[in-house]
Amino acid sequence: MAKKSTQLAIDTRPWRDTSNNKPFVRIKNVTKKFGDVLAVHDVSLDIYKSELFCLLGGSGSGKSTLLRMLAGFEQPTSGTIEIDGQDMTEVPPYNRPVNMMFQSYALFPHMSVEQNIAYGLKRDNLPKGEITDRVAELLSLVKLQDYGRRKPHQLSGGQRQRVALARALAKRPKLLLLDEPLGALDKKLREETQFELVKIQESLGVTFIVVTHDQEEAMTLATRIGVMNLGEIAMVGEPTDIYEFPNSRFVAGFIGSANMVEGVVTEDEPGHVRIRSNELGCDIYVGHGVDCAPEQLLWWAIRPEKMSLSREKPVPPHDANVTSGIVEEIAYLGDISLYQVALESGKRIRVSQTNSVRGNPDAITWDEKVYITWSDSSGSVLTV
Amino acid sequence: MTATHTPTIPPPRRLKPWNAVERGLAKVGISGRMLVLAAPVLWLLVFFLIPLAVVFGISLATKQFGRPPYSPLLTTEEGTVQLTLHLNNYIRLFTDNLYIAAYLSSIRIAFISTVITLFVGYPMAYAIARAPDRWRNILLMLVILPFFTSFLLRVYALTGFMRGNGVINQFLGLFGIEPLVMMQTDFAVYVGIVYTYLPFMILPLYTTLVKLDVSLFEASADLGARPLRTFLSVTLPLSLPGIIAGSMLVFIPAIGEYVIPSLLGGPETLMIGRVLWDEFFTAANWPRAAAVAVAMLLAVVVPIMLLQRAQSAVVER
Amino acid sequence: MRRGWFLPIAATLGFSFLYAPIVSLVIFSFNESRLVTVWSGFSTKWYGELFRDPQMLKAAWLSLQIAAIAATIALVLGTLAAVALVRFRRFKGRTLFSGMVSAPLVMPDVITGLSLLLLFVAMEGFLGWPQGRGMLTIVIAHSTFCTAYVCVVVQSRLSDFDRSLEEAAMDLGASPVRTFFDITLPIIAPALVSGWLLGFTLSLDDLVIASFVSGPGSSTLPMVIFSKVRLGVSPDVNALATIIIGLVATGVLIATIIQLRSKPKKAKA
Numbered sequence: 001m002a003k004k005s006t007q008l009a010i011d012t013r014p015w016r017d018t019s020n021n022k023p024f025v026r027i028k029n030v031t032k033k034f035g036d037v038l039a040v041h042d043v044s045l046d047i048y049k050s051e052l053f054c055l056l057g058g059s060g061s062g063k064s065t066l067l068r069m070l071a072g073f074e075q076p077t078s079g080t081i082e083i084d085g086q087d088m089t090e091v092p093p094y095n096r097p098v099n100m101m102f103q104s105y106a107l108f109p110h111m112s113v114e115q116n117i118a119y120g121l122k123r124d125n126l127p128k129g130e131i132t133d134r135v136a137e138l139l140s141l142v143k144l145q146d147y148g149r150r151k152p153h154q155l156s157g158g159q160r161q162r163v164a165l166a167r168a169l170a171k172r173p174k175l176l177l178l179d180e181p182l183g184a185l186d187k188k189l190r191e192e193t194q195f196e197l198v199k200i201q202e203s204l205g206v207t208f209i210v211v212t213h214d215q216e217e218a219m220t221l222a223t224r225i226g227v228m229n230l231g232e233i234a235m236v237g238e239p240t241d242i243y244e245f246p247n248s249r250f251v252a253g254f255i256g257s258a259n260m261v262e263g264v265v266t267e268d269e270p271g272h273v274r275i276r277s278n279e280l281g282c283d284i285y286v287g288h289g290v291d292c293a294p295e296q297l298l299w300w301a302i303r304p305e306k307m308s309l310s311r312e313k314p315v316p317p318h319d320a321n322v323t324s325g326i327v328e329e330i331a332y333l334g335d336i337s338l339y340q341v342a343l344e345s346g347k348r349i350r351v352s353q354t355n356s357v358r359g360n361p362d363a364i365t366w367d368e369k370v371y372i373t374w375s376d377s378s379g380s381v382l383t384v
Numbered sequence: 385m386t387a388t389h390t391p392t393i394p395p396p397r398r399l400k401p402w403n404a405v406e407r408g409l410a411k412v413g414i415s416g417r418m419l420v421l422a423a424p425v426l427w428l429l430v431f432f433l434i435p436l437a438v439v440f441g442i443s444l445a446t447k448q449f450g451r452p453p454y455s456p457l458l459t460t461e462e463g464t465v466q467l468t469l470h471l472n473n474y475i476r477l478f479t480d481n482l483y484i485a486a487y488l489s490s491i492r493i494a495f496i497s498t499v500i501t502l503f504v505g506y507p508m509a510y511a512i513a514r515a516p517d518r519w520r521n522i523l524l525m526l527v528i529l530p531f532f533t534s535f536l537l538r539v540y541a542l543t544g545f546m547r548g549n550g551v552i553n554q555f556l557g558l559f560g561i562e563p564l565v566m567m568q569t570d571f572a573v574y575v576g577i578v579y580t581y582l583p584f585m586i587l588p589l590y591t592t593l594v595k596l597d598v599s600l601f602e603a604s605a606d607l608g609a610r611p612l613r614t615f616l617s618v619t620l621p622l623s624l625p626g627i628i629a630g631s632m633l634v635f636i637p638a639i640g641e642y643v644i645p646s647l648l649g650g651p652e653t654l655m656i657g658r659v660l661w662d663e664f665f666t667a668a669n670w671p672r673a674a675a676v677a678v679a680m681l682l683a684v685v686v687p688i689m690l691l692q693r694a695q696s697a698v699v700e701r
Numbered sequence: 702m703r704r705g706w707f708l709p710i711a712a713t714l715g716f717s718f719l720y721a722p723i724v725s726l727v728i729f730s731f732n733e734s735r736l737v738t739v740w741s742g743f744s745t746k747w748y749g750e751l752f753r754d755p756q757m758l759k760a761a762w763l764s765l766q767i768a769a770i771a772a773t774i775a776l777v778l779g780t781l782a783a784v785a786l787v788r789f790r791r792f793k794g795r796t797l798f799s800g801m802v803s804a805p806l807v808m809p810d811v812i813t814g815l816s817l818l819l820l821f822v823a824m825e826g827f828l829g830w831p832q833g834r835g836m837l838t839i840v841i842a843h844s845t846f847c848t849a850y851v852c853v854v855v856q857s858r859l860s861d862f863d864r865s866l867e868e869a870a871m872d873l874g875a876s877p878v879r880t881f882f883d884i885t886l887p888i889i890a891p892a893l894v895s896g897w898l899l900g901f902t903l904s905l906d907d908l909v910i911a912s913f914v915s916g917p918g919s920s921t922l923p924m925v926i927f928s929k930v931r932l933g934v935s936p937d938v939n940a941l942a943t944i945i946i947g948l949v950a951t952g953v954l955i956a957t958i959i960q961l962r963s964k965p966k967k968a969k970a
Contacts, residue, residue: 538722
């Protein structure tokens with residue numbers, strides 16, 4: 001959801017030009033051990049100003065620990081954290097220009113909404129008038145103008161979430177950390193809030209770092225995503241990069257769904273690579289050079305929407321990139337249909353097709369023999 | 385809506401008095417933590433540990449006229465310092481039948497009372513734990529309420545109940561039964577201890593029982609066990625931490641009880657707490673009383689350690 | 702769990718056992734005659750006698766003062782100790798500290814009383830303070846053993862406390878001390894009140910320790926009651942008991958009503 005713009009491309013994507021742009025947050029070789037357990041292992045990450053950066057991972061991936069270290073609630077066992085050029089590794093949370101929105105919202109139950117939002121401002125000893133103005137401003141930002149006097153237990157889940165956001169933004173922090181901000185909301189509310197969150201972030205220009213386990217959320221919100229696995233960063237990139245050009249089997253399997261097959265390199269040329277896959281029952285022709293060696297064992301992943309089904313055998317170039325099987329299962333999802341095709345080798349491939357013809361009487365159905373094809377740039381070659 | 389703000393380094397915080405104090409103390413090596421600990425540690429050191437040391441010290445003195453009524457341990461005479469320790473108190477503890485009898489009697493009485501309390505308290509705790517939610521809090525309140533009423537007054541109430549012409553005997557008299565002698569007996573002391581310490585048994589038992597997973601009982605019943613069997617094989621073993629905690633909370637203080645045996649027991653009811661009191665107040669033999677105290681402490685330390693173990697077992701659950 | 706006949710009957714018997722003596726106390730405080738066993742008519746004369754007894758009144762006033770002061774001191778010490786035990790993960794001498802704090806819970810009163818008296822006497826000898834025994838020494842003694850109880854209550858509340866609230870406060874710029882006073886304390890306030898009340902009750906009720914550490918002219922209420930009761934039954938004590946039971950029952954009732962009122966809106970922190 002980053003602003004689409006041709007001229008402002010470089011301005012809004014500072015990570016694409018690292019020589020001229022300095023990162024706002026520098027995480028350098030940070031490791032965190034809890035006793036013998038390695039929660040975060042040698043993580044280095046650069047995050048630029050005004051980004052909406054998402055740390056994406058499952059439980060135990062280390063993303064929450066990393067976030068807490070950014071907030072100051074945990075000290076790295078080794079490594080440094082710099083924010084806006086200043087080393088913040090040893091700085092306690094109450095002295096950092098960083099604020100956090102907690103997963104459980106952590107609203108002070110004995111204070112009203114206004115008092116909750118004003119709390120941080122009072123700690124800075126701002127004059128009373130300014131505090132009142134700021135609180136009113138924030139309440140209108142999150143559309144809770146009439147709820148100032150209420151206490152947290154008198155609010156709904158969505159309202160509490162907005163108060164938590166307002167409270168975190170009150171001090172105009174340089175960096176805002178959000179821990180699973182949309183986790184507790186139902187689907188409809190989540191979609192609306194995602195949109196609002198991005199709008200607020202873009203208008204205020206605050207750098208956001210969001211921790212989430214929900215890939216859809218990450219893809220929707222983020223300018224860049226950092227995928228974490230077992231305490232390490234698996235891949236950092238823009239959502240398109242992560243989805244279309246994963247750098248490992250883990251990332252390919254983690255985001256969206258992918259068909260993954262093993263193969264052996266039979267031809268290794270600067271312009272193309274041919275992989276023989278027994279699982280697929282055919283050759284895979286990749287239309288670009290890959291950093292690999294002949295006879296090398298590697299994996300190839302392709303997403304369901306990148307393949308097409310047909311009843312007639314197509315004639316592909318290079319005598320590759322086509323295989324056949326029997327349709328085992330069809331999941332009708334309304335806008336698309338997911339076909340599970342059983343190949344001769346026993347391997348099951350998932351292909352998705354858009355239902356562009358309304359009530360198609362000639363649609364492919366169960367137990368039909370079908371051919372699956374794809375182009376030579378549809379899949380990713382993965383060596384790890 | 386605010387325009388994009390330009391982040392700047394925050395203005396230097398006005399040096400609040402607390403920050404300055406904290407920084408100053410840190411320079412001397414005192415952390416905030418130590419300040420929190422300071423008051424309770426100092427207080428307990430002076431008013432808990434040191435008194436115990438003093439007791440030990442005085443147990444090694446001997447009774448003497450004067451203020452205070454015990455011999456000084458350290459005496460200085462012409463440039464020499466003399467440390468005089470009298471062991472006769474401890475020797476007497478072991479040789480005089482009174483003390484040994486009192487110990488054994490105390491342990492016996494405390495043990496029997498604890499067992500009775502367990503039998504009376506367990507069904508009550510169980511009933512409260514299995515009661516519907518709304519009733520539970522009321523029942524618990526009913527259990528705790530007597531605890532807040534004066535302990536002394538409750539024991540006094542028991543005397544009214546158990547006297548020769550007391551309520552119970554009056555009631556029995558209606559059926560033509562001869563009045564029972566209940567006061568000034570070991571029996572009265574049992575009743576007294578059970579009566580007073582019942583809340584201490586019920587509460588830990590209740591805490592353990594209420595945390596038990598009901599589905600365990602259902603599973604047991606599903607597998608064919610009748611209620612009694614389920615109780616013996618499932619409920620009882622799982623409530624063991626509560627049983628131990630409750631028993632220790634009754635047994636240990638009961639050993640050293642003074643008021644109950646004094647008001648309800650007879651001259652034959654020997655309990656060590658009473659012996660200590662008499663040594664101190666009646667015989668004015670402070671060192672002897674101190675020696676009794678030291679011996680009592682040692683006898684009580686082992687059950688205390690058992691209680692700590694049981695408590696950590698409950699916490700782990 | 703199938704409800705049989707056993708549990709309700711056992712529970713009813715148990716509760717009757719617990720309350721029967723108390724009920725008889727109350728009933729006979731209104732008895733005409735001196736006997737606590739034979740009812741001879743309704744009278745409130747014992748209440749009158751109670752209020753005309755200077756010794757009782759003086760002792761009651763003294764006990765109330767001591768209880769209030771000791772409960773307050775115990776609240777401060779107990780809360781600090783609880784914070785240390787719950788929040789500081791490991792520190793030197795932690796087991797010893799934990800033992801020191803919880804020992805008074807199980808130590809027999811006679812030992813606590815004796816040890817403190819011997820301490821006061823020794824201190825008087827060496828330092829000249831405390832001079833004689835009286836209200837001060839009783840307050841010190843009571844504070845010491847009440848701290849243990851307060852600590853247990855506060856500890857249990859603190860360990861249930863949602864740390865993220867404190868983290869949120871620190872994140873917004875509050876130092877740890879500030880956080881404690883702004884956030885933690887107000888939220889655990891009910892536990893603090895319970896702890897104070899517990900300490901107050903225990904102090905008010907203590908006989909043995911006060912007997913050891915009190916001096917001439919500083920007899921507490923339990924001490925006066927005890928000496929009366931030793932000699933036999935005394936109906937004005939019944940009257941006193943009824944008043945205390947009445948106060949306690951009212952207090953507990955109010956507390957329960959407050960708790961029940963706040964239940965539907967309760968947001969657990």
